[in-house]
Amino acid sequence: MDRWRRITAQQRTLPDETVPVVLAQAGRHGPVVYAVSVAAQARGISEGARIVDVQAIHPDLHVEQADAPGDRKLLDRVAHWARRWCPWTVRDGADGIVMDVTGADHLFGGETAMLRDIGTRFQMQGLTARLAMAPTRGAAQMLARFGVGRVICDTEDLEMCLAPLPVAALRIGADTDRLLQRLGLKTLGALMQVPRVALMRRFDRLAEEINPLVLLDRALGRTADPLNAPADARHWLARVRLPEPVIDPLPHLEALAQDLCVQLAEAEQGARQLRLTIYRVDGEWRSRDVATASASRDPAHLLRLLAGKLDGIDPGFGFDLLTLEALRVEPLALQQDHLEGRRDAQRDVAALLDRLTARLGPDKITWSAWVQSHLPERVEHALPALGHVAGQAPVLDRARPLRLLDPPEEIAVLYAVPEGPPARFRWRRVAYLTRRHEGPERIAPEWWRDRPGTRLRDYYKVEVGDGRRFWIYREGILGDGRGGDPRWFMQGIFA
């Protein structure tokens, strides 16, 4: 909800505070409420209700589509950001973050101060957070979700804190929850009173994640429940520190590339994107990026790519630190060379693509991609060769010119004939006499794409006196009600 508010606030389309807003998600029987705003919560709209029902009760409801994968991605990033407080943070379900702050709270001035700091920082990010701190992970999760306000609970009063919570706080699933409710065990306190043997006998078939006894033991710290935080993504970095500032990075590149490639080789990775950074003595830094078409850890190849990029780098008064980092890596197993010394054609082409792209820029080196269209200039468009593969060309039964003028150039008709192409025309200040022609091939405008009023085209292949063959077209026909006299254009040259 907060994320949605921020996005719409950026677009300045945020509705009034009093309008209840809900985010909808596809449910089994039509859309259901995924998240509610403060105003909607005040009206008693709860998550999981069907949108049609809620709309019937509140006609002024504002419904928006929820973006669950986006939320999850944001939460992952927030979990990573939360490592500013402690090194172990994990995303918990779709809406929580668990942090193991053992031994980290004194850095922020104690538990209370730390919790206040966390709350403030989340508020500064525009996110609403419910916070709780407890000796065990399960207890903290339950207190944050079902507790009242911001709670800090100690080992001594753990049982007392948890006792008033409903059994649903254990997240044991709807079936077990209903069963416990039916047995009269509505709070955790009541559940704790029941002899363990009875609970064990009753729920011994349930899996660990939904077994109330196991979960209760974990929450009360009777069994260990360690936090397993994902490891940081490895940072591929090679650096060279220089005793004296220098101007030219070239002599140090080889050592850098080799160092990086050794690191990559140990992990069987290949670099797809590299960044060379120089740190100048005046405190500034400059960097250059290069990308490769396929994963590579060949120092010579990387060196050639980087060497072409050094021209524009400004060393200032010199620099004393150089780093080369691989921003993006891909798994790359060892490759066997051909026994007879033949070179691998595909690898060669990929290396060529890298070199061309590094020097000329990614949009200059292209493969053709194909679009289903009748208009000649729309059929083919260019995709950067780095990152795409060549598409299969369509097979046309119509004659098409070998060279296409884009945009088409207008020709002046010198001698028009009622049917067919002009007998004499002028193009690029030269007059041509039509000897033979073929056509017309009529190509209508694509109404689903073109502006209204676009005129149709009649294409002719004409052969002029000296044997050159051109592709010309007339735009529109006389009296089609879409402009004045039709005009003629030159669009292509046949081989």
Place this chain on the structure above:
Amino acid sequence: MLPDSPFGQVISLSHKHLVQDVPRPGDAAAPGAAVLRDVLAGGPFDAAAAGFVLAALPDSAAPVLWVSDRMSRRENGRLYGPALAQFGLKGPILRVEVSHPRDVLWAMEEGAGCAGLAAVVGEIHGAPEVLSFTATKRLALRAETAQLPVWLIRSADHGALSAARERWRLSSLPSQMHPDNPQAPGLPQWEAELFRARGRAPGVWSAGYDRSARTAADRLRLVSRSGDGPLAEDHRAAADAAG
């Protein structure tokens, strides 16, 4: 008449002197051989040179590197993908579209060292400074080292010095008869003049390509024009009138 170069004799053929040396497929001088070749456009806005090069490209599913400078794209139009299938091209085209001829030459040199390509084709408009004899010599050596056919299409260039192993000049001829429609242009025909070559005699042919041919060697047809009655007579009449 072309100026004589210190690197070799430049032969300019009169139209009366017609040569019957048609290269056989598989020859060292056959169109697929791995050397640098120049193709000069006979006239402005003539796609015959590009058509000739495409018809002569070897049969391969490997990509073809096609480098062009801005002026040649603006003057002659860009290469149009849907037409390429007519020339029997099997591999995709890797286009490099740069603005300066210097970058064209650099990209061609890079491509000429790459064994994964089927061929390298470059297009340069006019006769810029950078396209010097030395530059073409470098390209020629690269092509022979890497065993890759390299073609250089030079439009609006009237035969500046070049180290290419073969130099062609291509211009359009009136097309063949259309099988169904006498008013329509048929299969294209070009006048292919080999005006400088190493290891074979220069000559003038009437060239065309056969779309139904299975292999690249059969696709390009060079027909000696000596037997071409009406044209030969034309030239004779012109020569008589002149002499």
